[in-house]
Amino acid sequence: xxxxxxxxxxxxxxxxxxxxxxxxxxxxxxxxxxxxxxxxxxxxxxxxxxxxxxxxxxxxxxxxxxxxxxxxxxxxxxxxxxxxxxxxxxxxxxxxxxxxxxxxxxxxxxxxxxxxxxxxxxxxxxxxxx
Numbered sequence: 001x002x003x004x005x006x007x008x009x010x011x012x013x014x015x016x017x018x019x020x021x022x023x024x025x026x027x028x029x030x031x032x033x034x035x036x037x038x039x040x041x042x043x044x045x046x047x048x049x050x051x052x053x054x055x056x057x058x059x060x061x062x063x064x065x066x067x068x069x070x071x072x073x074x075x076x077x078x079x080x081x082x083x084x085x086x087x088x089x090x091x092x093x094x095x096x097x098x099x100x101x102x103x104x105x106x107x108x109x110x111x112x113x114x115x116x117x118x119x120x121x122x123x124x125x126x127x128x129x130x
Contacts, residue, residue, distance in 0.1 A: 001063060001065070003028075003035040003036055003085035003086055004026075004035070004036065004111065004116075005116045005117070006036075006059075006065070006083060006085065006086045007024050007035075007036035007038050007086045007111065008024065008111070008112075008113060008114070008115070008116035009058075009059065009063070009116055010038045010055050010059070010081070010083075010086060010088050011024055011038050011040070011113040012113070012115050012116070013054050013055045013058045013059070014038070014040045014051050014054065014055060014088075014090070015113075016054050016058075017042075017047070017050045017051045017054040018047075019040035019041065019042060019051045019090070020040065020041040020042070020043070020093075021039075021040065021041045021093075021096070022038070022039075022040045022113055023037075023038070023039045023040070023102060023110060023113075024036060024037070024038050024039075024110065024111035024112075024113055025037040025038075025039065025101075025102070025105050025108040025109070025110060025111070026108055026109045026110075026111050027105055027108045030105065030107060030108055033087070034084070034085055034086060034087045035085040035086065036085065036086045036087070036111065037086075037087055037088075037089060037101065037105065037108075038086060038087070038088040038089070039088075039089045039091070039096070039101055039102065040088070040089070040090050040091070041090075041091055041092065041093045041096055042090055042091070042092060043092070043093075044092070045074075045075060045076070045077060045092075048072075048076075048077070048078075048079050048090050048091070048092065049074065049079070051079075051090050052070070052072075052079045052081065052090055055081060055088060056070070056081065065083065067081045067082055067083055068082050068083060068084055069081075069082040070082070072090075077091065077092040077094070077095045078090070078091045078092070078095050078099075079091075089101060
């Protein structure tokens with residue numbers, strides 16, 4: 001799976017839990033921190049947890065992908081999921097407005113958040129012998 005597909009899947013799964021104001025930023029040419037930021041809003045702390053759980057659970061079950069790090073405890077208004085190339089920010093609207101990540105990364109292109117194609121599975125016919 002490409003990092004762009006991963007970002008789109010994170011956005012798609014966040015939308016499953018009614019995340020608001022979903023944005024995907026392509027920061028690859030602007031920073032070495034990651035290739036993409038996915039920024040979403042939730043209406044309350046339980047909503048943030050539900051969004052985080054949906055993303056982490058679905059990526060694990062559907063694709064075997066786990067976050068490398070998770071930041072933000074159970075009673076915080078900003079949760080972060082770090083997948084190395086993709087960093088997901090799940091924030092309450094007031095926090096999102098205060099930190100204004102989209103403004104800080106205003107030069108980053110926005111990526112379409114449509115449902116991505118499923119990653120191609122490797123088959124025995126695609127494997128080359130040495």
